[in-house]
Amino acid sequence: MTDVVHWRVPEHIEDALEAVHSGATADSQESLTLEFKEDPARSSGNDAGTETSGTAARAKLLEKLVDEAICMANSEAATGDIVVGIADKTPGPAAFTGTNLSEEDIARSIFNRTRPNLQVQVTAVDGWGARLLVIHVPEARALYSRQDGAAKQRTADKQFSCKPLTEEQRRSIDMARRNPDYSNEPADIGVDDLNLPVIQEARRTLRMHRETTGQGAAIPSTTYGLLRELGLLLHDGRMKRAGEILLAYPEPTDVVVRYLWRSFPGKDPQTVEISEPVLLALPRLKRLIKDHGGREIERVLFEDGREAAIARFPDQAVDEAVTNALIHRDWRLPGPVVVEQTSRTLKITSPGPLPPGVSLDQLLSTPSIPRNNRLMAAMRTLGLAEESSRGFDRMWASMIRTGRDVPEVLATEAYVQVVLDAQKPDVEFVKGLARLAARFGAEVSESVDSLIVLWHLNTAPLITEKTVKEKTQTSTREANELMEELVERGVLEPVRDAKEWFLSPESRQLMGQAGEGEIATVSIQEWVEAKLADGEALQSAEVAEYAGISTQQAGNILRHLRDLGRAKIDPAGPPRGRGTRWIKA
Known part of the structure; x- marks a missing residue:
């Protein structure tokens, strides 16, 4: 084919047009970064149409092109091309119906109807005698929408389609694109430096992911097409650093992952150093961890006859x-991700601090802000990472569901460290959780916030609003919404008019915390201990008012807790008298 304006048609578009001309249908050649559109005013059914109907058809097509441009800009690849003048379902030369739309009209329509204004490049080319238009959507640096705020995203869902974005997806895309992205810069090597077996593995991984998730979309057959699909190429064909990190072998002296296995605490470790592309290093690391820690440590037999094995470390948490360690590490810093494993603990340390705007007390609630957004997006497309790049909530949930404490996270300016503790699973809690889900709804055991509350109440008599907010890392409004839902379902009951809750009698029985007919009440002493553990200071009069007892009785309880080493008089207040305050010892 020849070029009307002496512009070189990108290879992936030229290959697709060649395939269509040779007998394929255009929709079979579409990808995450390539879409074909027919001009309805030039289709065979509209040749004899009136000028009015042709104008209406063109106007409708322009609206579709605006939507497609927005969808491509918001996709994981963040870029793409739309070819106008090709029939989707018609194979061979007959598909080249052409278009009379002007480049300026398309560019102006997309610019004026998007927010922020999206500047596309529109070029006319000749395809076997038909005038075609190629609309290039440049790599997006922001979230794009129509002027009324409507925004969609192109996805590989069977045949590639546009889906409305949720509010969480909008925030995630917007925040990720506003932050500088080292992985989106040009790589130090070229596409020709990539190893063919690694490219083949990437293609196999993408195919398996799409088959597993029911996506029928075709997989690009060329290396450039695959890299473009993954968002790993600049428009001029150069590779991005994300492609180098994900697909290229590092220098022989550079270690991507250092894995240390100790069969006994303090013993010299067996060391495995992995110097491979992340695409190969990640599954190899997971296999090493599973080989040493995948064995079950407990087996749970549920009332309905189901049996489940509890692994030393839950697969999802691992x-x-x-995955987070490799995606979110600071790739500008030297040094590998270090994984240290014993039979009881798994410690993962990645170079660099937490991403900007993320702190330890917001790990579960901060919107996703990946440090390496382009790398993250490519791994999501391959199915190697979840839709949400946060990940901590899934770690928390998988540990609690298997009756273990949540992970320990340590963050400094030099590194981020996550520690999973195998522990001995609380089998009765796992069984009780299944009973609660069967009685009150699966959401009770699917919500990480609900799981956190239930895990706390597994050993504590009550939970306060302050504790709910701290442990779930949510706002006051969100915490109260959660607790109101659990009360409404019958899982919890409130403590009088206070912002405090405890397990309902039925929940206590389901969790194995109450015998048949036992009344589930919170004792005064338990209430006092829970308040003190929550960091509050109490006076005898407050305890007496809550429990309906005398201040002398309340004072006796507080002194008893002092004798047990669980309470003490607040040294910042008076040592005796009515104003004495008691705090946790």
């Missing part, structure tokens, strides 16, 4: 921890 997947999230190691």
Whole structure:
């Protein structure tokens, strides 16, 4: 084919047009970064149409092109091309119906109807005698929408389609694109430096992911097409650093992952150093961890006859921890991700601090802000990472569901460290959780916030609003919404008019905390201990008012807790008298 304006048609578009001309249908050649559109005013059914109907058809097409441009800009690849003048379903030369639309009209329509204004490049080319238009959507640096705020995203869902974005997806895309992205810069090597077996593995991984998730979309057959699909190429064909990190072998002396296995605490470790592309290093690391820690440590037999094995470290927690370490590490810093494993603990340390805007007390609630957004997007497209790049909530949930404490996270300016503790699973809690889900709804055991509350109440008599907010890392409004939902379902009951809750009698029985007919009440002493553990200071009069007892009785309880080493008089207040305050010892 020849070029009307002496512009070189990108290879992936030229290959697709060649395939269509040779007998394929255009829709079979579409990808995450390539879409074909027919001009309805030039289709065979509209040749004899009136000028009015042709104008209406063109106007409708322009609206579709605006939507497609927005969808491509918001996709994981963040870029793409739309070819106008090709029939989707018609194979061979007959598909080249052409278009009389002007480049300026398309560019102006997309610019004026998007927010922020999206500047596309529109070029006319000749395809076997038909005038075609190629609309290039440049790599997006922001979230794009129509002027009324409507925004969609192109996805590989069977045949590539546009889907409305949720509010969480909008925030995630917007925040990720506003931050500088080292992985989106040009790589130090070229596409020709990539190893063919690694490219083949990337293609296999993408195919398996789409088959597993029911996506029927075709997989690009060329290396450039695959890299473009993954968002790993600049428009001029140069590779991005994300492509180098994901697909290129590092220098022989550069270690991507250092894995240390100790069969006994303090013993010299067996060391495995992995110097491979992340695409190969990640599954190899997971296999090493599973080989040493995948064996079950407990087996749970549920009332309905189901049996479940509890692994030393839950697969989902491991997947999230190691994937996050490789995606979110600071790739500008030297040094590998270090994984240290014993029979009881798994410690993953990645170079660099937490991403900007993320702190330890917001790990569960901060919107996703990946440090390496382009790398993250490519791994999501391959199915190697979840839709949400946060990951911590899934680590928390998988540990609690298997009756273990949540992970320990340490963050400094030099590194981020996640520690999973195998522990001895609380089998009765796992069984009780299944009973609660069967009685009150699966959401009770699917919500990480609900799981956190239930895990706390597994050993504590009550939970306060302050504790709910701290442990779930949510706002006051969100915390109260959660607790109101659990009360409404019958899982919890409130403590009088206070912002405090405890397990309902039925929940206590389901969790194995109450015998048949036992009344589930919170004792005064338990209430006092829970308040003190929550960091509050109490006076005898407050305890007496809550429990309906005398201040002398309340004072006796507080002194008893002092004798047990669980309470003490606040040294910042008076040592005796009515104003004495008691705090946790």
